[in-house]
Amino acid sequence: MLGGIEAGGTKFVCAVGSGPGDLRAEVRFETTGPQETINRAIEFFKEQARGTTLDAVGIAAFGPLDPDPRSETFGFITSTPKQGWQNTDFAGVVQNALRVPVGFDTDVNGAALGEWRWGAAQGLENFIYLTIGTGIGGGGLINGELMHGLVHPEMGHIRIPHDREADPYAGLCPYHGDCLEGMASGPAIAGRWQEAAENLEPDHPAWQLQAHYLALALMNMTLTLSPQRIVLGGGVMRQRQLFPLIRKRMLELLNGYVQAPALLDNVDRFIVPPALGDQAGVLGALALAERALHAK
Amino acid sequence: MLGGIEAGGTKFVCAVGSGPGDLRAEVRFETTGPQETINRAIEFFKEQARGTTLDAVGIAAFGPLDPDPRSETFGFITSTPKQGWQNTDFAGVVQNALRVPVGFDTDVNGAALGEWRWGAAQGLENFIYLTIGTGIGGGGLINGELMHGLVHPEMGHIRIPHDREADPYAGLCPYHGDCLEGMASGPAIAGRWQEAAENLEPDHPAWQLQAHYLALALMNMTLTLSPQRIVLGGGVMRQRQLFPLIRKRMLELLNGYVQAPALLDNVDRFIVPPALGDQAGVLGALALAERALHAK
Numbered sequence: 001m002l003g004g005i006e007a008g009g010t011k012f013v014c015a016v017g018s019g020p021g022d023l024r025a026e027v028r029f030e031t032t033g034p035q036e037t038i039n040r041a042i043e044f045f046k047e048q049a050r051g052t053t054l055d056a057v058g059i060a061a062f063g064p065l066d067p068d069p070r071s072e073t074f075g076f077i078t079s080t081p082k083q084g085w086q087n088t089d090f091a092g093v094v095q096n097a098l099r100v101p102v103g104f105d106t107d108v109n110g111a112a113l114g115e116w117r118w119g120a121a122q123g124l125e126n127f128i129y130l131t132i133g134t135g136i137g138g139g140g141l142i143n144g145e146l147m148h149g150l151v152h153p154e155m156g157h158i159r160i161p162h163d164r165e166a167d168p169y170a171g172l173c174p175y176h177g178d179c180l181e182g183m184a185s186g187p188a189i190a191g192r193w194q195e196a197a198e199n200l201e202p203d204h205p206a207w208q209l210q211a212h213y214l215a216l217a218l219m220n221m222t223l224t225l226s227p228q229r230i231v232l233g234g235g236v237m238r239q240r241q242l243f244p245l246i247r248k249r250m251l252e253l254l255n256g257y258v259q260a261p262a263l264l265d266n267v268d269r270f271i272v273p274p275a276l277g278d279q280a281g282v283l284g285a286l287a288l289a290e291r292a293l294h295a296k
Numbered sequence: 297m298l299g300g301i302e303a304g305g306t307k308f309v310c311a312v313g314s315g316p317g318d319l320r321a322e323v324r325f326e327t328t329g330p331q332e333t334i335n336r337a338i339e340f341f342k343e344q345a346r347g348t349t350l351d352a353v354g355i356a357a358f359g360p361l362d363p364d365p366r367s368e369t370f371g372f373i374t375s376t377p378k379q380g381w382q383n384t385d386f387a388g389v390v391q392n393a394l395r396v397p398v399g400f401d402t403d404v405n406g407a408a409l410g411e412w413r414w415g416a417a418q419g420l421e422n423f424i425y426l427t428i429g430t431g432i433g434g435g436g437l438i439n440g441e442l443m444h445g446l447v448h449p450e451m452g453h454i455r456i457p458h459d460r461e462a463d464p465y466a467g468l469c470p471y472h473g474d475c476l477e478g479m480a481s482g483p484a485i486a487g488r489w490q491e492a493a494e495n496l497e498p499d500h501p502a503w504q505l506q507a508h509y510l511a512l513a514l515m516n517m518t519l520t521l522s523p524q525r526i527v528l529g530g531g532v533m534r535q536r537q538l539f540p541l542i543r544k545r546m547l548e549l550l551n552g553y554v555q556a557p558a559l560l561d562n563v564d565r566f567i568v569p570p571a572l573g574d575q576a577g578v579l580g581a582l583a584l585a586e587r588a589l590h591a592k
Binding site: 143219258 | 360374375422434438439440441443444445446447448449450451452453454455456457458471472474512515516517518519520521522523524549550551552553554555556558559
């Protein structure tokens with residue numbers, strides 16, 4: 001039996017099971033201080049493990065965090081703005097309490113791994129998972145391994161062209177103003193149009209502009225990483241009318257430059273929604289647990 | 297003994313040896329039709345192999361090309377604009393003639409692997425090599441493997457912000473106008489300032505603008521891939537005054553967002569020139585040969 005923790009900045013979801021058809025128990029609680037919150041997760045797994053065996057735990061967490069198993073601070077939440085959680089050992093505490101392998105990665109790498117294991121990216125060695133919601137974050141697999149490196153990707157903050165005559169909105173990123181997140185996150189849409197994104201009609205001009213910005217970002221990521229697929233999740237992407245607009249705009253912007261049939265002739269399968277739905281977060285954590293188990 | 301082919305669009309360089317201190321013979325000739333050019337390379341290796349053993353050959357080639365060993369067209373130059381070379385089997389012809397393992401990748405992935413083996417990126421599992429010259433191209437290692445995916449990276453064509461009031465130059469990319477290559481390649485510098493880049497004084501305002509565009513690109517690549525280092529090569533980067541300007545501008549643009557000491561406190565070691573100099577191309581090809589040998 002595997003355990004998964006979807007560790008969000010506002011709530012934790014913990015579950016045990018082996019995959020989408022087998023989620024045996026789940027608990028949700030508010031994210032308070034690190035000691036209290038992590039202990040509630042540990043207690044849940046201890047209860048669930050009675051009479052059976054817990055084989056591994058996966059943690060898909062808010063960040064920034066340290067996902068490098070060779071690092072001294074592996075398993076830590078690092079420089080997060082979330083109060084009380086800076087430089088918190090998370091995976092180590094769980095591992096010491098439960099004595100099982102612990103997988104630890106960003107929420108978006110967790111979601112990516114879940115889609116790879118059971119969802120929209122099965123069998124792919126190179127793909128990107130981008131979530132567009134309150135913020136914008138990215139992860140995925142490259143050469144069959146989760147995207148890490150110096151730290152982990154922060155794709156939401158890339159810079160894209162911004163025509164201030166066509167769109168005078170200045171962007172809301174406190175670090176960069178009009179970076180991708182500053183221009184195309186849910187709060188940015190609301191700020192620009194003075195209306196919550198979910199209240200804008202499907203034919204509102206907001207969506208054409210949103211598709212343009214996301215297509216610019218996807219073009220950059222495609223040229224930089226050469227993924228086999230891009231999965232777009234998060235609250236903003238529940239606006240399904242965005243998918244055809246983004247696909248069309250990205251092909252226009254690439255202008256025939258990347259000569260790959262998988263992209264030019266099958267863009268409907270190149271830019272896709274996630275398949276795991278509301279359970280994506282906790283299933284991603286389970287997939288991290290499974291990977292940690294097999295890495296041992 | 298290893299063989300390397302630096303297969304450029306205008307000239308081929310072939311060499312045998314084992315590395316920078318041991319390049320035993322080298323030949324250069326013009327790139328004409330594929331059959332004639334590839335045969336000249338094969339003949340060179342056959343001559344060099346007399347009385348010794350050729351263990352593997354590496355080819356670092358112009359593209360686009362197919363670097364995926366599992367593909368039916370592995371080893372082909374694919375949709376290149378270079379006349380006569382479209383859909384040309386290159387690695388297969390060399391392999392059939394010489395009966396040794398053949399490594400095959402883009403010129404820039406070759407150069408990256410050379411820097412990883414003997415140069416400025418030794419020991420790193422995640423880094424980018426970007427070449428800025430007549431065009432702009434990128435490659436590197438991610439999770440210890442050369443960057444592939446759907447095809448291979450085409451980082452030169454990412455889109456970056458362009459303030460047309462500050463810089464009215466429209467860009468020269470035939471596909472995208474003011475993409476990175478359209479704005480910051482050698483010909484773009486010459487087009488904007490009506491003077492060849494190498495004739496512009498080190499304190500000419502061209503270099504501040506160039507550093508700004510390259511810093512935007514490096515910021516995007518850093519946020520997308522989280523590399524441990526970025527190596528900047530190519531003719532334009534012989535202007536060494538660019539390095540401190542790019543480093544300073546990139547830190548300004550990131551504005552403290554990526555909290556990694558390797559970047560914030562050691563940017564001099566994060567953005568670096570290549571170490572292999574004029575032999576980088578053919579040494580990259582040798583490194584591809586070595587990797588092909590060990591993959592068998």
